[in-house]
Amino acid sequence: MEKEKGLLIVLSGPAGVGKGTVCSALRKHDTNIQYSVSATTRAPRKGEVDGVNYFFKSREQFEAMIEKEELLEWAEYVGNYYGTPIQYVRDTIDSGKDIILEIEVQGALKVRERFPEGVFIFLMPPSLAELRSRIVGRGTETEEVINKRMNVAKEEIEMMKKYDYVVENDEVELAVERIKAIVIAEHCKRERLIEKYHQLVEVE
Amino acid sequence: MEKEKGLLIVLSGPAGVGKGTVCSALRKHDTNIQYSVSATTRAPRKGEVDGVNYFFKSREQFEAMIEKEELLEWAEYVGNYYGTPIQYVRDTIDSGKDIILEIEVQGALKVRERFPEGVFIFLMPPSLAELRSRIVGRGTETEEVINKRMNVAKEEIEMMKKYDYVVENDEVELAVERIKAIVIAEHCKRERLIEKYHQLVEVE
Numbered sequence: 001m002e003k004e005k006g007l008l009i010v011l012s013g014p015a016g017v018g019k020g021t022v023c024s025a026l027r028k029h030d031t032n033i034q035y036s037v038s039a040t041t042r043a044p045r046k047g048e049v050d051g052v053n054y055f056f057k058s059r060e061q062f063e064a065m066i067e068k069e070e071l072l073e074w075a076e077y078v079g080n081y082y083g084t085p086i087q088y089v090r091d092t093i094d095s096g097k098d099i100i101l102e103i104e105v106q107g108a109l110k111v112r113e114r115f116p117e118g119v120f121i122f123l124m125p126p127s128l129a130e131l132r133s134r135i136v137g138r139g140t141e142t143e144e145v146i147n148k149r150m151n152v153a154k155e156e157i158e159m160m161k162k163y164d165y166v167v168e169n170d171e172v173e174l175a176v177e178r179i180k181a182i183v184i185a186e187h188c189k190r191e192r193l194i195e196k197y198h199q200l201v202e203v204e
Numbered sequence: 205m206e207k208e209k210g211l212l213i214v215l216s217g218p219a220g221v222g223k224g225t226v227c228s229a230l231r232k233h234d235t236n237i238q239y240s241v242s243a244t245t246r247a248p249r250k251g252e253v254d255g256v257n258y259f260f261k262s263r264e265q266f267e268a269m270i271e272k273e274e275l276l277e278w279a280e281y282v283g284n285y286y287g288t289p290i291q292y293v294r295d296t297i298d299s300g301k302d303i304i305l306e307i308e309v310q311g312a313l314k315v316r317e318r319f320p321e322g323v324f325i326f327l328m329p330p331s332l333a334e335l336r337s338r339i340v341g342r343g344t345e346t347e348e349v350i351n352k353r354m355n356v357a358k359e360e361i362e363m364m365k366k367y368d369y370v371v372e373n374d375e376v377e378l379a380v381e382r383i384k385a386i387v388i389a390e391h392c393k394r395e396r397l398i399e400k401y402h403q404l405v406e407v408e
Contacts, residue, residue, distance in 0.1 A: 165392040185389035188369040
């Protein structure tokens with residue numbers, strides 16, 4: 001019988017929303033979630049360990065990984081490659097462990113194409129929620145300020161559409177609790193469990 | 205703009221699984237979940253308050269509610285009617301509060317027809333999970349015992365199919381934590397939130 005697989009959890013959201021802070025805070029909680037390790041061509045910094053902080057690769061090695069489609073997603077920043085090795089993600093999930101990937105929006109959308117069964121969480125800036133209550137509220141802002149905020153909100157909503165969950169990052173610990181709750185709930189989803197039990201009763 | 209609605213949470217499962225115990229334990233936790241109040245034709249017991257423990261009704265009143273489709277579901281036990289007034293559920297949800305309904309499987313399936321947007325949780329007896337590990341395990345049971353367990357498991361799986369979530373009741377407090385997590389996660393679901401934000405940016 002097939003073992004229950006782990007989940008790929010993708011935490012993403014607009015620049016500056018606090019993905020890194022939330023992820024670091026989550027690490028301090030007692031969860032069984034593993035953290036994805038990226039591959040990079042940048043040189044290791046002092047204290048960084050290969051296979052722990054990053055998988056350090058040469059440009060040739062990294063380009064070979066791109067060629068062989070061994071990366072869930074990749075990007076180039078300031079002359080260096082960064083990417084997520086698909087094998088590490090698959091091995092973790094197959095071992096029954098959950099793995100979290102913290103990534104910007106473009107990368108997340110690429111991961112969704114390769115891994116639609118992942119759990120995609122959009123970390124939302126509190127400004128969008130604030131905006132809501134402000135606009136509903138007293139209406140003392142100038143038209144220009146309101147229009148600017150509306151445009152930002154519209155762009156963020158377009159991004160939200162591609163995700164399963166939206167978590168407001170109003171307070172880091174509250175955001176962490178919501179993410180933990182999503183992981184627990186996803187493990188209770190009937191469609192994830194029923195296959196397992198079907199196999200059980202059909203093995204006779 | 206539309207206010208964010210509460211959730212209807214339906215907690216159900218086979219007889220004897222411990223729905224009442226889990227619901228009572230959940231009540232002791234600090235949640236914002238309200239508990240559904242049933243209508244009944246049975247006489248109030250000492251200390252029971254109308255509108256708190258039950259809505260006490262005459263047979264004529266109850267039959268009029270059935271006639272007018274004012275009940276989400278109803279059943280007759282030992283000569284008395286029991287049912288869930290739809291208005292109480294709708295009022296609670298419209299006020300932005302979550303409401304939980306603890307109910308047997310047949311009733312839950314009727315609720316699903318009227319209220320498909322509800323969150324349906326199947327409380328699973330740990331025996332089904334135990335069964336799994338036993339069958340996978342050493343295989344020392346007689347064929348008769350295995351067949352009997354298989355049949356029970358098959359019936360339970362058929363019921364599970366109609367639910368959104370499956371929560372194992374291995375320990376009451378663990379089951380309560382899973383239910384709380386499901387409620388938090390459901391409030392973070394993109395499809396529940398996006399409509400609200402769409403309305404926000406389109407009001408101009």
